[in-house]
Amino acid sequence: MNVESEEPRRQRLTRAEAKARTRALLLDAAARVFARKGFTGASVEEIAESAGFSIGALYSNFSGKEALFLELLSDRGRDRVAQAAKALHDVGTEEAVAELGRLLVDVADNDTDFASLQAEFWLYAVRNPHVLETVAATTREPRQALEGVMRTALAQRGAPGDVSPQAVATVVGALWQGLVRLRRIDPDSVPEELFGQALGWLFTGINASDTPTPADTD
Amino acid sequence: MNVESEEPRRQRLTRAEAKARTRALLLDAAARVFARKGFTGASVEEIAESAGFSIGALYSNFSGKEALFLELLSDRGRDRVAQAAKALHDVGTEEAVAELGRLLVDVADNDTDFASLQAEFWLYAVRNPHVLETVAATTREPRQALEGVMRTALAQRGAPGDVSPQAVATVVGALWQGLVRLRRIDPDSVPEELFGQALGWLFTGINASDTPTPADTD
DNA sequence: GTCTATATCAAGATAGAC
């Protein structure tokens, strides 16, 4: 009967740890199911069972479906892109551009749930004003990380000083998202090199332009 | 029996015309409700009543919820962008770029349902393999129209001959989609001029680069 | 802390009236 007092060697968990582990497993499952079925289409029952628990366990850890979804937004929102952008910070410019290209293909092809979840978050935001700002904030985080990369990239390439790294980061981020989504449903139209090629055009154009206005005939 | 042979003066509708009108009204309502609630979140009851009809009328015109959704995809999928791109075909290059910029802001700010519907279609496609190709096809149509615009734009700007109009059209389209979505949840990060500015960089860079695109023989 | 059982409700779809 003294099960709990046994030696905690071999990964025996305290109650708090067990609960935290359950929470984490539920969040993982939620990410999968929400991505595959959508917010409304996903049932809490499927999420719970997919994590290996029952509905009761889910409601013991989260107040409901929406709370679980929003928790997921906080946890996963910043993850991938911010992390990648930070990793690129240390890398030289030319390699960074190539690396970004590879990252695009990798995410689009392998982490298929990622783009779906992003789309779900976006839709939830435009439909629920009370979380719009929260979702907007999670998109700003990775974009700011990217802005850092762009700042050094522009400097190293000797771009005109009046070019806004923020604008470039926004453009690169938007292009990335657009291409990932398109590649997902029409891979042939987005070959592996396209993103890198586009970045090449972009940076060349930025360098060549002395003013940020497009009405500048060369 | 001779109902159909009555004079159609004074907007009296034949049975076929009445049915067609009902169908059209249901499709309009469906576009609204699907955009606002999502495919799963939207109820056929709300769609029917939003169009001013009952559930029965809906099922008399469409075999079910999915059929209605897919019908919408065929009707609205090509609409906006293809139409716009074709209009741009006649316009000179410089004006076309500026016009595209204005179009972005207009769509993002005014036709709010458009982007939501697009996102719904995309999600439905990645989740339902049997319609993936259909959705992909509807994205190809406007992209091909855009490709025509890009071809003349590149020629007028004297771009290297080995630059693929198809690649440029894909990039411009993806960037457009990405920026529209971002502006929807974070307008400050996508100022009105950003799209035009990005296009300027892009075309300048294309002109300056002699680097060949991967040989693309259509 | 987690599970089982259940109350409550809303949705998709159908059948027959008009």
Place this chain on the structure above:
DNA sequence: GTCTATCTTGATATAGAC
């Protein structure tokens, strides 16, 4: 051709057992 009434299912959330 459209409407009303209804069948059936599956969902969220809760309450009490272990």
